[in-house]
Amino acid sequence: MKPLTYTKRRLWFHFMVYSFGNLLTYSAFGSLLGLQSSLNVVDSVGTKISALLFGSSVVSSVTILPLILRRLSPRKCLIVAEFSYAIYTLANLHPKPYILIPAAIFVGLGDAIIWTAMPHFFSFFAKHYQKITNSGKNEIATFSGYFFAIFQLSKIVGNSVTYTVLHAFRPDELTSNATDANDTNIRFCGSNDCQDPNLIQHTIDSYVPNRNATYIILGTMVAMYLTAMLLFTFLLPPMKSSGIPVAGTKGDKDSWSIKVRQELGFVLTTVKDILRQIMRLPQLLLMPGIFYGGFDFGFLTSELTRSYTSCVFGVSWVAIHLMIFGLSACAFSTLSGKFGSRLPALAFILFAAIVDAATYIYYLFWTPSANTQWSVIPAYILAGGMQGIWKSQSIAIQARTFSDTLDVGSAVWLFWWTLGICLQFAISPLACVGTKIIIQLILLAISVAGYVALEVFQRKRDSEDIKITADSEDCGLTTKTASDEHLNADTGLG
Numbered sequence: 089m090k091p092l093t094y095t096k097r098r099l100w101f102h103f104m105v106y107s108f109g110n111l112l113t114y115s116a117f118g119s120l121l122g123l124q125s126s127l128n129v130v131d132s133v134g135t136k137i138s139a140l141l142f143g144s145s146v147v148s149s150v151t152i153l154p155l156i157l158r159r160l161s162p163r164k165c166l167i168v169a170e171f172s173y174a175i176y177t178l179a180n181l182h183p184k185p186y187i188l189i190p191a192a193i194f195v196g197l198g199d200a201i202i203w204t205a206m207p208h209f210f211s212f213f214a215k216h217y218q219k220i221t222n223s224g225k226n227e228i229a230t231f232s233g234y235f236f237a238i239f240q241l242s243k244i245v246g247n248s249v250t251y252t253v254l255h256a257f258r259p260d261e262l263t264s265n266a267t268d269a270n271d272t273n274i275r276f277c278g279s280n281d282c283q284d285p286n287l288i289q290h291t292i293d294s295y296v297p298n299r300n301a302t303y304i305i306l307g308t309m310v311a312m313y314l315t316a317m318l319l320f321t322f323l324l325p326p327m328k329s330s331g332i333p334v335a336g337t338k339g340d341k342d343s344w345s346i347k348v349r350q351e352l353g354f355v356l357t358t359v360k361d362i363l364r365q366i367m368r369l370p371q372l373l374l375m376p377g378i379f380y381g382g383f384d385f386g387f388l389t390s391e392l393t394r395s396y397t398s399c400v401f402g403v404s405w406v407a408i409h410l411m412i413f414g415l416s417a418c419a420f421s422t423l424s425g426k427f428g429s430r431l432p433a434l435a436f437i438l439f440a441a442i443v444d445a446a447t448y449i450y451y452l453f454w455t456p457s458a459n460t461q462w463s464v465i466p467a468y469i470l471a472g473g474m475q476g477i478w479k480s481q482s483i484a485i486q487a488r489t490f491s492d493t494l495d496v497g498s499a500v501w502l503f504w505w506t507l508g509i510c511l512q513f514a515i516s517p518l519a520c521v522g523t524k525i526i527i528q529l530i531l532l533a534i535s536v537a538g539y540v541a542l543e544v545f546q547r548k549r550d551s552e553d554i555k556i557t558a559d560s561e562d563c564g565l566t567t568k569t570a571s572d573e574h575l576n577a578d579t580g581l582g
Contacts, residue, residue, distance in 0.1 A: 233425020
């Protein structure tokens with residue numbers, strides 16, 4: 089196939105196709121994640137299934153995922169991922185463990201694929217943009233920021249659909265949990281929420297939507313996945329995998345055994361590359377920050393929506409609050425993209441850390457009340473904005489730091505990010521929200537220390553490289569001068 093000749097217009101068109109496809113995907117999947125802890129609140133089935141989902145992502149990210157990325161093109165990977173999202177969403181039509189468990193494992197792999205392929209696309213667009221514009225800047229942060237600005241709109245698109253349907257099918261006698269529950273129940277929301285089974289059963293209508301509404305929402309989500317799949321299939325440019333050809337031909341009788349041996353060797357090589365990547369010092373320094381980003385996302389998806397919205401105001405308010413979250417994330421991601429190549433990444437990280445710390449303290453001391461819906465809105469605005477920064481900057485830093493090993497580097501990034509989400513969902517039924525907030529603050533402090541240490545390490549390494557280069561040039565100049573003098577002496581030209 090003849091390679092595409094890129095113009096700036098064509099490049100931005102392909103970037104928008106990629107971004108819009110992901111917007112549709114996460115309009116559906118993100119809304120479903122936000123509803124899971126409320127939709128299947130009984131016995132904490134929603135959070136347990138979500139933990140299994142992200143646990144599948146964690147395991148696959150450091151086992152078979154790099155192998156898939158090295159064998160399939162990024163475009164084919166996206167198509168596989170869209171199929172897994174559709175299967176998982178359909179499984180929620182009959183949310184029984186024997187249906188949800190295999191679907192969660194499959195979508196965990198699909199979600200891991202779509203996130204691990206992301207740095208490849210950012211790098212692809214950035215490199216072509218540099219060639220077109222003759223720009224000497226690293227544009228990965230620019231494309232990452234603009235992508236997440238569009239991506240975060242998924243919170244608005246998906247939750248607009250969810251809210252419209254839930255509001256239309258809301259029973260007349262139920263306006264919110266705060267209306268018909270007494271103050272004794274409400275005071276066990278917010279940081280005091282410990283998921284008491286008796287309280288949940290008593291206020292179950294505040295969490296679980298009408299069944300007809302559920303069918304409409306899930307059907308709309310599947311349509312979004314199919315649309316994204318068509319966009320990726322027919323409008324995205326072909327991109328080569330980083331795979332290694334396997335020896336053997338169809339007519340060779342030993343072909344099968346050769347392929348098996350080579351595949352096993354390839355898997356072993358991939359595992360070694362992953363372990364080597366994990367143990368690299370810059371990766372170890374980035375690990376706490378990446379893990380915190382996932383842990384923070386898990387808190388916002390499971391605890392914030394359940395304990396600060398559904399518990400007090402009813403499940404239909406989840407969509408409204410997540411739309412506010414998404415709008416804020418979109419705005420801050422846009423700023424991150426606009427200034428990503430002008431300001432140091434550490435400036436964004438420190439700003440997000442300070443705001444996050446203040447927000448978690450607000451969560452800790454917020455008092456649930458039936459008449460204070462507005463008081464939750466600032467928390468969602470700040471949480472959404474900072475999540476936009478954490479995600480876009482985290483991926484951009486990973487892609488810049490390990491541009492030579494993107495296939496395993498992106499897999500390791502996903503491993504720590506999804507491990508954070510997985511553990512957040514896993515501990516959801518085991519601890520009160522107030523305890524989890526304390527854990528969040530501790531992890532935040534450690535992650536900031538890691539980013540600062542990485543900055544110090546990189547500056548020290550850069551200064552050493554400059555010194556070595558200068559010394560080499562001086563040595564070269566001295567050698568040249570001595571050679572010239574020797575030449576002049578020999579020829580009598582002095």
